[in-house]
Amino acid sequence: MSLSAFEAQVRQALHAGRLWHPAEIGFWLLAFAAFVLFPSHLLLLNEIAILALFALSLDLILGYAGIVSLGHAAFLGMGAYAAGLLAKHVTADPFAGLAAGMAAAGVLGLFTSPLVLRGTDLTRLMVTLGVALILYELANSFGSLTGGADGLQGITMAPVLGLFEFDLFGRTAYLYSLSVLFLLFLIARRVTSSPFGLSLRAIRDNPLRASASGVPNGWRLAAAYTLAAAFAGAAGALLAQTTQFVSLDVLDFHRSADLMLVLIIGGAGYLYGGLIGAIAFKLLQDMIATFTPQYWMFWIGLFLVLFVLGGREIIHGGVAAIAGRIARLGKGAAR
Amino acid sequence: MLTILFDGIAYGMVLFVLGCGLSVTMGLMNFVNLAHGAFAMLGGYVAVLSMQRLGLPFLASLPLAFFATALVGVVLERLIYRPMYSKSHLDQVMFSIGLVFMAVAGTDWLMGSSQQFIRLPAWLQGRFEIAGIGIGRYRLFVIAICGLLAVSLQWGFTRTRFGSRLRAAVDDARVARGLGIPVNRLFAFTFALGCGLAGLGGALGIELMGLDPIFPLKFMIYFLIVVTVGGTSSITGPFFAAMLLGVADVVGKYLVPEVGAFIIYALMVALLISRSHGLFARARA
Numbered sequence: 342m343s344l345s346a347f348e349a350q351v352r353q354a355l356h357a358g359r360l361w362h363p364a365e366i367g368f369w370l371l372a373f374a375a376f377v378l379f380p381s382h383l384l385l386l387n388e389i390a391i392l393a394l395f396a397l398s399l400d401l402i403l404g405y406a407g408i409v410s411l412g413h414a415a416f417l418g419m420g421a422y423a424a425g426l427l428a429k430h431v432t433a434d435p436f437a438g439l440a441a442g443m444a445a446a447g448v449l450g451l452f453t454s455p456l457v458l459r460g461t462d463l464t465r466l467m468v469t470l471g472v473a474l475i476l477y478e479l480a481n482s483f484g485s486l487t488g489g490a491d492g493l494q495g496i497t498m499a500p501v502l503g504l505f506e507f508d509l510f511g512r513t514a515y516l517y518s519l520s521v522l523f524l525l526f527l528i529a530r531r532v533t534s535s536p537f538g539l540s541l542r543a544i545r546d547n548p549l550r551a552s553a554s555g556v557p558n559g560w561r562l563a564a565a566y567t568l569a570a571a572f573a574g575a576a577g578a579l580l581a582q583t584t585q586f587v588s589l590d591v592l593d594f595h596r597s598a599d600l601m602l603v604l605i606i607g608g609a610g611y612l613y614g615g616l617i618g619a620i621a622f623k624l625l626q627d628m629i630a631t632f633t634p635q636y637w638m639f640w641i642g643l644f645l646v647l648f649v650l651g652g653r654e655i656i657h658g659g660v661a662a663i664a665g666r667i668a669r670l671g672k673g674a675a676r
Numbered sequence: 677m678l679t680i681l682f683d684g685i686a687y688g689m690v691l692f693v694l695g696c697g698l699s700v701t702m703g704l705m706n707f708v709n710l711a712h713g714a715f716a717m718l719g720g721y722v723a724v725l726s727m728q729r730l731g732l733p734f735l736a737s738l739p740l741a742f743f744a745t746a747l748v749g750v751v752l753e754r755l756i757y758r759p760m761y762s763k764s765h766l767d768q769v770m771f772s773i774g775l776v777f778m779a780v781a782g783t784d785w786l787m788g789s790s791q792q793f794i795r796l797p798a799w800l801q802g803r804f805e806i807a808g809i810g811i812g813r814y815r816l817f818v819i820a821i822c823g824l825l826a827v828s829l830q831w832g833f834t835r836t837r838f839g840s841r842l843r844a845a846v847d848d849a850r851v852a853r854g855l856g857i858p859v860n861r862l863f864a865f866t867f868a869l870g871c872g873l874a875g876l877g878g879a880l881g882i883e884l885m886g887l888d889p890i891f892p893l894k895f896m897i898y899f900l901i902v903v904t905v906g907g908t909s910s911i912t913g914p915f916f917a918a919m920l921l922g923v924a925d926v927v928g929k930y931l932v933p934e935v936g937a938f939i940i941y942a943l944m945v946a947l948l949i950s951r952s953h954g955l956f957a958r959a960r961a
Binding site for chain 1: 708756759760763764765766767769770771773774775776777778779780781782784785893897900904938941942944945
């Protein structure tokens, strides 16, 4: 095959990846329709949307670039504190806070990426864990700025676009979070189906071969890590704005561990994995919390152990099979 | 000042006993067991319960903590750890974190979330002074026991047949297996020993580190530092790492309390970055 024919083929494959599948459109229609369908569960839906964005962020580096992380909460917390502090001291505009959260987390991602890019998986796990722990200790120590263990209180948010006031029932909150999630999802979708995204997958599958074919591994991974950090920062900013409160909990280790479970449930390496995982995780949490609120940690541990023992692909494979069936149905209808 | 140093050494000794089992596990089977702290916690609770409920003396509760934890370690190794050896590090980490979460919540449910205390016998309480250095009796006791353990472990590791087989297996498990060394049985035994030591360390550490259900999460990072800094090929490496960590932590908390655990985490990240290839590359081989 000649080079130009090969290039055309790659272009075509990338282009095909960019087309919207009917199931995807249905998914997002359902997500927005949930606003009308479940008016009494908007707060839970809002949490799902934020967790989905957070999971999307981890999926970008874990599923696409193959960077393992046990400290993703660092970026969530960075975004949350940046947005919260901005709202408290400078401006109450939600979009300014969102931008600040993303920027702060992105910068942190950029600066910590050299630490993460070296070494084996094990070193990465430990270093990301260490970075998150350091941030937790910093937030705890600088109590005058962050409120320490009491949390950052007294955040009031201005209406979104100057029109929609945040209310107690989470109406504005859900639509706001879902819209941000959707926009960032579009960006993630575009990025993963671009040549850049393709090169990330090449690095994930075979770093040596990728670098031999001229992919600058370090830079690509750093860029992906920064992007994912900014996404997690956005999730943190949304969390701070919609709850109007930031506590040390956003930096806690269990956030990172929960997130791993979300991706295990949903499956990593495709963008909807994080979203589906977030929905399943939150519903599960909600269900268990109704009969045993204290010992949620035990169940999460049990799920982690069972999933790893039983093989991570069980649920992922099930979802893929269903998606495949829907895809075939969609094609059949089109014909 | 020297008193603080002494406290730091005692603290480091306990960390060594807690962490050396983990370093062997990581070196021998290349298995990342973050749940190591859960075994330490188990040992601590066994000691507390045997003293409170059964009325055993403190000295009798220590071996009990060792054997009970070792027994649980053997059973768990057989039942659920063995299928994990061939999985990726990510899987192992998730798996052991799951175990930690279960241990934390389960202990909370069984024992309540409050701190546990033990009653030390009278001859271990209080402190005396030698040349102006205040020496806590209990700390001296801990240093003596752990020092004895360290010496005997070092002897067992370098001088006995078991030790040389173990070292061979750590260096290259495949070749060791080819030479007829029963690596799996060796590992099961070492795992039990490591768990038992963790249990003993947990029991000894109640007085120094406290004991509550979040113990495994709180000290997870300490064990990891001992293993990462000390390496996995000897007993002396983790020993000096634990000493360094114990002294640095106690002195740091005493001199600059507002910085808290920050120093320790920064130290770990720095060491991981500067030595990431050396230490883990060896563990991987």
